[in-house]
Amino acid sequence: MPEKYAEGAGSADRWPHGTLLAELAGSPEAAKTLLSLGTPRLYEPGEILLAEGLHETFVLLLLSGVTKVTAVTENGDIALLAVRLGGDLVGEFAAFDNRPRSATVTAASAVAARRIGQQDFLGCLDRWPATALAVSRMLVRKNRWSVRRRGDFSGCPVATRVARVLVDLVEDYGQPSRGHVLIGPRLTQAEIAGLVGAKERRVHHVLGALAGQGVIRVGYSRVTVLSPAGLRHAARLTEPGD
Numbered sequence: 671m672p673e674k675y676a677e678g679a680g681s682a683d684r685w686p687h688g689t690l691l692a693e694l695a696g697s698p699e700a701a702k703t704l705l706s707l708g709t710p711r712l713y714e715p716g717e718i719l720l721a722e723g724l725h726e727t728f729v730l731l732l733l734s735g736v737t738k739v740t741a742v743t744e745n746g747d748i749a750l751l752a753v754r755l756g757g758d759l760v761g762e763f764a765a766f767d768n769r770p771r772s773a774t775v776t777a778a779s780a781v782a783a784r785r786i787g788q789q790d791f792l793g794c795l796d797r798w799p800a801t802a803l804a805v806s807r808m809l810v811r812k813n814r815w816s817v818r819r820r821g822d823f824s825g826c827p828v829a830t831r832v833a834r835v836l837v838d839l840v841e842d843y844g845q846p847s848r849g850h851v852l853i854g855p856r857l858t859q860a861e862i863a864g865l866v867g868a869k870e871r872r873v874h875h876v877l878g879a880l881a882g883q884g885v886i887r888v889g890y891s892r893v894t895v896l897s898p899a900g901l902r903h904a905a906r907l908t909e910p911g912d
Contacts (some may be wrong), residue, residue: 686854688842689757690731690808697800704731704794704801708786713777720761720775727768727788729761735781736855740864741773750864752812753778753855755843759808765791778856826906831866832876833905836886840895851898856891880904 685691694701708731713719719730722741734756743749751773754760760775765788786794795802826834836853843854857865863873877893880886885900886893895901 685757686755686843688811689755690759690804691757693804693807694800697798697804700798700800700804703798705733705784707731707790707794708784711783711785713781713783715777715779717777717781718774719777719781719783720771720773722771722774724771725764726761726771727765729759729765729786729788729791730775731784731786732756732758732760733782733784736778737775737781738778738855738861739773739775748864749867750857750861752865753839753843753857755854756782759805762791762805762809828866828868828872829876829879829904830906831868832862832873833880833901834907835862835865836893836895837901837905837907839893840898840901844895847894850887851895853893853895857893858891 685695691701691704694704708728711730713735719737720726732754737754737758737760738750739752739754739760740748740750754775761771763769764771795805839853839855839857840851844851845854846852859874859877860870862877863870866873877886877888880901881888883900883904885897885904886895
């Protein structure tokens with residue numbers, strides 16, 4: 671294991687908020703144990719880490735970089751389900767139930783990870799309650815994200831769905847930047863459209879409207895939130911004046 675990851679294992683600042691290793695900041699020994707498992711792997715941008723449908727049971731503990739989680743829809747399109755960063759865990763569903771991979775995970779940048787076998791992973795959860803609790807919380811967050819997306823798809827306009835996805839990304843991966851908040855993962859407008867289940871041109875219009883209102887600034891595959899309060903209002907998570 672690279673020494674820099676061992677040294678930062680128990681640091682809340684080392685790992686992005688919302689990731690598994692950030693959850694373990696209060697249990698440095700548990701984090702170090704998890705980081706000691708498996709073997710190191712490096713992935714180039716565009717390389718597939720996990721492939722939908724394959725029968726595999728290992729998990730990947732991401733140490734650095736950004737990955738995108740996708741799945742094939744009923745009509746054959748590729749839907750972006752989520753993004754995962756250094757500190758996150760991917761592949762745990764198959765480790766728990768021995769079923770085929772439910773999604774594909776692809777490196778969006780250079781990625782460093784630990785490939786951990788099923789037996790070692792499950793054994794770690796048995797020996798370290800703090801790790802088992804952190805993984806449980808991570809699974810709850812993923813489930814809540816999925817439930818929110820289904821609810822948004824069925825009852826919210828595209829503009830609200832876009833704003834809510836941006837709020838979620840800010841809460842999970844926001845990075846302070848010159849008094850504003852930069853959404854960490856680089857996402858194209860097509861990928862944001864995949865997250866909200868809408869046409870790219872409609873998402874382009876919504877992002878342009880939010881930028882025109884001074885709520886966000888849109889750059890090349892980057893979104894900076896200029897007004898978190900304005901974004902939450904656009905997401906209908908607050909009332910006017912809150």
